[in-house]
Amino acid sequence: MARCYCWGYRFFLVLLPILGFFFGFGLGAQTVQALFGTGFLSTVTGWIVGFGVAVLFAVLSYLFYFMAVGLIGGMLGYALGVGLMQAIGFDMGFLVWLVGIVAAIVVGAAVLFLNVQKWVVIASTAILGAAVITGTFLFMFGGPAAQIAQNPVRAALNSSPLLTISFLLLAILGGVAQFQTTSGYEVESYNRFADMSGAEPAPVGGPVAI
Numbered sequence: 515m516a517r518c519y520c521w522g523y524r525f526f527l528v529l530l531p532i533l534g535f536f537f538g539f540g541l542g543a544q545t546v547q548a549l550f551g552t553g554f555l556s557t558v559t560g561w562i563v564g565f566g567v568a569v570l571f572a573v574l575s576y577l578f579y580f581m582a583v584g585l586i587g588g589m590l591g592y593a594l595g596v597g598l599m600q601a602i603g604f605d606m607g608f609l610v611w612l613v614g615i616v617a618a619i620v621v622g623a624a625v626l627f628l629n630v631q632k633w634v635v636i637a638s639t640a641i642l643g644a645a646v647i648t649g650t651f652l653f654m655f656g657g658p659a660a661q662i663a664q665n666p667v668r669a670a671l672n673s674s675p676l677l678t679i680s681f682l683l684l685a686i687l688g689g690v691a692q693f694q695t696t697s698g699y700e701v702e703s704y705n706r707f708a709d710m711s712g713a714e715p716a717p718v719g720g721p722v723a724i
Contacts, residue, residue, distance in 0.1 A: 591621025
């Protein structure tokens with residue numbers, strides 16, 4: 515397999531800390547919401563905690579490949595856990611948040627130990643891309659800004675069947691396109707902290723097929 519030193523690979527490396535930032539921001543803000551019973555980003559504390567966790571996750575994703583991939587898996591698990599709880603009628607609160615955290619830990623750990631980074635990266639970025647597109651479209655036509663910021667997928671699904679179908683089609687097409695364009699590529703794991711400090715990087719696994 516050829517190592518991916520193309521623009522797609524460079525974009526992938528840039529995307530990891532960006533995903534970590536947005537996941538951290540949403541997780542931090544929802545943690546304040548769940549623990550203190552406030553609205554999403556309705557308090558200064560929610561903004562501060564959200565931004566602080568966002569920066570932490572972004573930095574860790576930039577420095578350590580295994581953290582970046584684990585956080586992507588955690589993001590997917592958290593979204594699935596929270597989404598399922600809300601789909602069966604629970605409002606965002608401590609129980610929903612706790613289920614999301616447990617799902618994030620389980621999926622994040624599974625991604626690292628089962629070596630399925632490729633599929634998780636493809637699924638997460640495809641879902642995120644579809645969510646951004648449908649969320650932006652919904653916001654442009656007067657959708658609820660707070661709900662879109664908190665969970666663009668749920669806001670789109672609750673708005674109309676057409677947006678639901680559009681979201682699913684975009685996610686599927688995005689996943690298929692990524693799989694086809696990255697077939698045969700490898701992404702090398704990295705440890706930028708060791709590189710910057712001049713230390714010998716600890717082995718974190720060989721190149722990962724992407």
